[in-house]
Amino acid sequence: DTAVSQTPKYLVTQMGNDKSIKCEQNLGHDTMYWYKQDSKKFLKIMFSYNNKELIINETVPNRFSPKSPDKAHLNLHINSLELGDSAVYFCASSQKTAEAFFGQGTRLTVV
Amino acid sequence: SQKIEQNSEALNIQEGKTATLTCNYTNYSPAYLQWYRQDPGRGPVFLLLIRENEKEKRKERLKVTFDTTLKQSLFHITASQPADSATYLCALDGPGYSSASKIIFGSGTRLSIRP
Numbered sequence: 436d437t438a439v440s441q442t443p444k445y446l447v448t449q450m451g452n453d454k455s456i457k458c459e460q461n462l463g464h465d466t467m468y469w470y471k472q473d474s475k476k477f478l479k480i481m482f483s484y485n486n487k488e489l490i491i492n493e494t495v496p497n498r499f500s501p502k503s504p505d506k507a508h509l510n511l512h513i514n515s516l517e518l519g520d521s522a523v524y525f526c527a528s529s530q531k532t533a534e535a536f537f538g539q540g541t542r543l544t545v546v
Numbered sequence: 547s548q549k550i551e552q553n554s555e556a557l558n559i560q561e562g563k564t565a566t567l568t569c570n571y572t573n574y575s576p577a578y579l580q581w582y583r584q585d586p587g588r589g590p591v592f593l594l595l596i597r598e599n600e601k602e603k604r605k606e607r608l609k610v611t612f613d614t615t616l617k618q619s620l621f622h623i624t625a626s627q628p629a630d631s632a633t634y635l636c637a638l639d640g641p642g643y644s645s646a647s648k649i650i651f652g653s654g655t656r657l658s659i660r661p
Contacts, residue, residue, distance in 0.1 A: 476654055478590070490648070533639055535649050
């Protein structure tokens with residue numbers, strides 16, 4: 436059983452397009468996150484949701500819109516994709532112990 | 547703002563030796579500190595968590611220390627093996643929010659164990 440699963444694993448798209456990445460966790464965790472890992476491998480938090488509510492938005496452009504239909508799902512929609520959006524995007528979840536479980540990542544390439 | 551530094555971008559050691567990785571932080575007093583392992587093409591995997599009132603924690607060949615005065619954590623892998631080669635990330639609970647709502651990561655140390 437996969438604890439945190441995100442789809443797709445790879446995404447290649449043209450500049451200006453709109454795309455979505457989906458994430459689901461079956462761990463019963465209250466908190467879910469989106470992280471961006473750039474080419475230098477730095478893992479930067481983008482959003483944090485707790486029980487479907489947005490808790491943290493780390494100065495991410497408003498072209499990025501997360502949506503949490505329930506506490507097991509956190510999707511990321513990106514409008515008007517730019518070259519600089521190319522990165523690996525990780526979904527994660529955690530509970531109060533704070534140990535985070537990560538998905539396998541979505542490698543987004545904007546051409 | 548809070549800052550986490552892992553002061554070695556890469557570390558290369560001989561198999562069987564102890565690998566020691568360092569994590570320093572500033573402008574913040576976290577409730578706990580975590581270490582993760584990341585292999586190429588994979589997501590980070592949790593290894594150990596240590597709380598602010600704990601000095602040391604061990605798990606098999608891994609040992610973590612947490613010095614809140616120095617604002618530093620050391621991560622040790624004893625009897626290192628080539629399979630330990632990976633990037634190791636230090637992480638803290640972020641300030642100003644409930645502890646489970648923000649986990650911030652250092653830039654990582656790429657560890658290579660040569661046979």
